[in-house]
Amino acid sequence: MRIEVDDLSRPQVRALLTEHLADMHATSPAESVHALDLSGLRGPDVSVWTAWEAQVLLGIAALKELSPDHAELKSMRTTEAARGQGVASRLLGHALDNARRRGFAKVSLETGTQDYFAAAHRLYARHGFVECPPFGDYVLDPSSTFFSLSL
Structure with a gap:
């Protein structure tokens, strides 16, 4: 597996992002x-x-980037065919390594509270994320949960 910077121009990437947004709205x-x-x-x-x-x-x-020392993880998504193969863990590790190199002190994220997001919650916990209050422009929301990781 190779991980690369993406400009979002390829049709496969656009299709995955469309699927991601559709699932979030569903x-x-x-x-x-x-x-x-x-x-x-x-x-x-x-x-x-x-x-x-x-x-x-x-x-x-x-x-x-939210501030010079705080970043937010966004758009974590694995294709259906690749689920359960460690892809999300590798991508998350890559993003966190990048955050460290860039000097961020903390990475936070927002995700859903529904059962659909249980695998994501387990992934973030395995990587050391802990629940936290809303950050940035977020507010308390029964459909959102927030996690952060000090780097």
């Missing part, structure tokens, strides 16, 4: 969906990586 109330769309992921404060096996897309992860 599992959470609209006001609780905080996933970035394509234009949001192209912001100057966002870095995006994709994981590939040959020409097959396996997953995506993004890191958004």
Whole structure:
């Protein structure tokens, strides 16, 4: 598996992001969906990586700078065919290594509270994330839970 910086121009990547947003809207109330769309992921404060096996897309992860010492993990998604193969863990590790190199002291994230997100909660816990209060512009929301990791 190779992980590379992505410019979001490839059709496979766009399709995975479309699937991701559709699933977020299918599992959470609209006001609780905080996933970035394509234009949001192209912001100057966002870095995006994709994981590939040959020409097959396996997953995506993004890191958004909130301040010089705080970043937010965004758009973690693994393709259905690649689930259970460690892709999300590798992408998360890659994003966290990048955050450390860039000098961030903390990485936070928001995810859903529904059963659909249970695997994500386990992934973040395995990597040392702990629940935290809302951060940045987030507010308390029964459909959102927040995690952070001190680097």
